[in-house]
Amino acid sequence: MISPRRQINLLFALQLISMGAMEMSGPFWPVHLRALAPSDDLFTFATIAVYIGPMFGIMLTSSFWGRMGDRFGHRAMMMRALFGLAITQFALAFTGDVWLILILRFLQGACAGYIAPAQAYGVRIEHPTRRAKLFAFLQVSTNLGSLAGALVGGVILDYATFFWINFSAAILCCICLASVWAFLPVIEPYPHRDLRAKGPRTSSSNSINLLRSPQVVLILSILGMLLLGRMVTQAPFSMYVLSTFNVGNWVVGLCYGLLALGFVASASLWARYFEGKSMRDVLRGMSLVIAGCIIVVLLAGVTRSILVFTAIYFVWGALLGATTPVLTSLVSRSVSDHQQGHVLGLTQSTAQFSAISGIALGGCFSQLAGLSNVYFLVGFVYAVALFLAVVVRGHLGRAKQPSHIPGG
DSSP states (O other): OHHHHHHHHHHHHHHHHHHHHHHHGGGGHHHHHHOSSHHHHHHHHHHHHHHHHHHHHHHHHHHHHHHHHHHHHHHHHHHHHHHHHHHHHHHHOOOOOHHHHHHHHHHHHHHHHOOOHHHHHHHHHOOGGHHHHHEEEEHHHHHHHHHHHHHHHHHHHHOOOOHHHHHHHHHHHHHHHHHHHHHHHOOOOOOHHHHHHSTTGGGGGGHHHTTTHHHHHHHHHHHHHHHHHHTTTTTTHHHHHHHHHOOHHHHHHHHHHHHHHHHHHHHHHHHHHHHTTTHHHHHHHHHHHHHHHHHHHHHHHHHHOOHHHHHHHHHHHHTTTTHHHHHHHHHHTTTTTGGHHHHHHHHHHHHHHHHHHHHHHHHHHHHHHHHGGHHHHHHHHHHHHHHHHHHHHEEEEETSSSOOOOOO
């Protein structure tokens, strides 16, 4: 049996590979659908739905799968998710019908949802005081996968067809599935009767208790707004870069991945910086980070230099590295250990709802107001997030017992 540290390193590698496999197609679905859609109306709908579909599936099922992980083990949920990703990627590789692609993408999200069980499995391995660093470590893995996947997908599309992107992704998911089965040990879940032994916190009331927690709701609200702003550019991104800068697909993949690279470069540093700070201090820092995001996205909307645009994406990613891991660790520490799968599933559902809203908003806005204005919409969304963070911080300032971020 491998040591806990090696298990966490393996989780890092598995998340990098599996998320990279998914991101190989991420920036290029609009390009693929443009060749398949028989009408402009269907193309407009499909470029939004192809991203919203899996997110909607995750949003509907993530909390359920989290509860199943709490009861039956998170390793089993990881294997289920990887199996779902592999099967749907194989099917997508051989599908040329727009509507069938959209159905498969929804099923991909509903059957998969790998990140939440991987995080919950890691929580069972890692010491509680290192939880913030654990989430930062796994988020770095996700973003490295995004960078590598987007670059590899762009290269494949320049030299081959979209079929090979999905087919290669399916093979990689199968390899990850075999690795989880072979190398990660089974960690027995907490006995189900323990869930009933905590007074009124029965399994039927967990969702109500979590959603009635002001701390959980406030953190999820801020996290949701930040993710919504980030995802506004998802659907129109490839078309924007190709039409504005007249570059190849590999440059689109590079720009798309540089956001992830900036996240990777900064996430651990941000986690260390926020270590031990009160929630009010965290929100003050987040307010400055969001203000920085507003500046860089407005610059992205006005520049016509591809070099400046790529640099901006790296800086944007570096700022975003301050957000998700720290906020997720706060949510995790707000509940007991036997609810980790559930609360992390709820976090994933919130993230997917925000992403769906952002993608839909960005796709519709780019069609109505033009691609050239999409980054100004991102700036507006971030301004709303900044206002929310300031209001919440003021509310916490009036509280008698402010919460604290966990140490690392």
